[in-house]
Amino acid sequence: MEAIATLILGHQLPVGNAAVGRFAVATGKLFHFRLFSSGDKLDVRFLVSLSSADPSQLVPASALLENSFSSSRTIIDATFHTHIHIQNKGERFLTEPEDFPVDCLRARFLADGATGYLYLDRAFLSEFARLIGVADVSASVELPELIAAVNRTLYRVVSMPPDDMPAHVAAMNDKQFQWLLNRFLQKGVVTPAMLASTARLWDIAARVLDNLPAAAREEVREWIQSDKRAGTWKRAKAVAAIASRNIQVMAREGNLSIPGLASLEAVRDACDNVIIRDLLNMKSLSSWIGDIRESGRLDEFFRTSPRRPLVAALSTLEPDEVKALLSGTISADGLRLLAQDTLQCRRWPERERQRAIFDGLRIVRTFYFTPLAERAELDRIIDYTGATADAMDLVADWVGFGTVIWALRASGPEEREKVLSPVLAGLYEGLVTGDLTINGYQESSIPKYRMEVTRALMVLKEEGRF
Secondary structure: OHHHHHHHHOOOOOEEEEEEEOOEEOOEEEEEEEEEEOOOOOEEEEEEEEEOOOHHHHHHHHHHHHHHHHHHHHHHHHHHOOOEEEEEEEEEEEOOOEEOOOOEEEEEEEEOOEEEEEEEEHHHHHHHHHHHOOOOOOOOOOHHHHHHHHHHHHHHHHHOOOOOHHHHHHOOOHHHHHHHHHHHHHHOOOOHHHHHHHHHHOOOHHHHHHHOOHHHHHHHHHHHHOOOHHHHHHOHHHHHHHHHHHHHHHHHHOOOOOOOOHHHHHHHHHHHHHHHHHHHHHOOHHHHHHHHHHOOOHHHHHHHOOHHHHHHHHOOOOHHHHHHHHEOOEOHHHHHHHHHHHHHHOOOOHHHHHHHHHHHHHHHHHHHHHHHHHHOOHHHHHHHHOOOHHHHHHHHHHHOHHHHHHHHHHOOHHHHHHHOOHHHHHHHHHHHHOOOOOOOOOHHHHHHHHHHHHHHHHHHHHOOOO
């Protein structure tokens, strides 16, 4: 629910918990806003209230609210391909609370010394859901169910790179650009041939070569200058689309802010924060770790899991609870060090900590689901989870597009057709015809790739991503 509020308000206003129901509108300044598109795709109203113990704070808070809408309009325009306007239709002071007449989504936010509330009624949410592609917005759908569908769709949409990603890459400084190129090569998510193809298509070949490490520069230069352009150019757009998605994934992993995409990232973070809360409400971290301990794999889990995100996840528990869970698995000195690390983690910047907590929770569930995925059959899991091309794109963001298309080599044409988006289908065809070579993958490892895709589908389904 916070994701919807973040999208509407813009990233400059920190959004807190949201709830559904009927509420009393707080005393203070009440705004009536109209959100509409020039193409008549959308025309809805919403309310915002601002209150403060110091009435003079309402003036700068009102200005910040209006200013923050500019970032929300930009991201809605770019993401949903429709030009959005937000118009102030009037404002007044409330000296007494007023009841909101219908069920609505209410989200709390902070604005320069004032507390604000955003109120979105059913009419707004239904029309907005229709705009972003939610299939069923009929009155028969309960409001919490509609909001959940909006959150799922929002996450899918904001996970897709913007059409103008080359412009955002061009706005990076050289230090950011070098970090990104090095990350690509270290993780193996883009081959030198794919990097050359994207560099030519985006007209950034010179900058790529200037910022590549020397060890990789000559191979990429050869591909850029090669006469063997058929293979690289034939699927250049698909390759560039994968590069765009990987830019987003790598940037999030490294907490790198891509110029011009702060609002998009704020919505993604809000989606993840909702998932964190929902997951912990469904099943506590202590219960997950307890299940791993009962399976006899807790020692293996701590030996093989990355420490930083695991510490972040454990920082959500009380120190005594961590000690009780891990005594007998970790030594007394290890527990003392872990306690120090979790205490330090609570002092990290909020955005950095929240992302690490999400990664840590995903690591726990991934480890838990591994034995189940090893026994399951990918094609059956695709059918069981109702996975679509959108879901498989999310899997590719996680495990890599190479793992996905190699895993699906052992599936039948009908299964591939269900889950391959045009971009992944184009890359799959390139792999089969020999136009595309992905280093490091081999036929004998297909069972491993299929297990990784199966496991990712299980975890993403449990997270409510699709």
